[in-house]
Amino acid sequence: MSDIEAPQWSVQTAETWIKALLPEPVIRSELPGDVVLLQAGDPGQVVVRLKPAALRIGVFSQRWWRDRGVLVDETLIAVPWVRLPSSLVHAQAVVRPLIEAATALRRSRYFHCEVCQQQRPPELQVATSTGKRTCQTCWAEQ
Structure with missing residues (x-):
């Protein structure tokens, strides 16, 4: 499939290769609305939310809320699946630097x-x- 054709990425088709780009360990959670949450690194470095329409990459951020417990997400960027190249190599070339940027931003703190x-x-x-x-x-x- 060339990059000119319609991209075929979704939560199910992209999860495996995105996990391979993340620092270990990767903790996977399923959230309502067909969302998969990947928390990566120890201590946490980067958070990826795989949603039906897009993937969100964020800096791991831990905040305590009395009524809601711990929240662990700080979105850096959201990328609609249709904006990713259909080629695996090219899609990884887009996502990898975003994950690296989130990791670097986290470590700078x-x-x-x-x-x-x-x-x-x-x-x-x-x-x-x-x-x-x-x-x-x-x-x-x-």
Whole structure:
């Protein structure tokens, strides 16, 4: 099939090759409305929502909401399936840099723990009374 022909991508046909582009591990969830959610990386790096009309690529972001629990999505871009090239190689060439951009943006938000000297995701940061930026693990040990 050439790129001039109508693309044939959908949630079912694209999930396998998109998962192969994601950092490991990949956690798969099914959501209402025939949506597949892929959370990738440990700690979380990128979130991909495969929807009937489009795929959404986002930066993993963890926020607590009292009435709704944890939300883990921050959309970077949505790409309608019909906009992706029908060729697997060309479709991957479009999606791969978007996943890499989401991963890089997530990692740019990490902080440096002043106690253990490790780079940590922002949801693990604790502001101490002394003004030190520390991770939850180091804070719990003090």
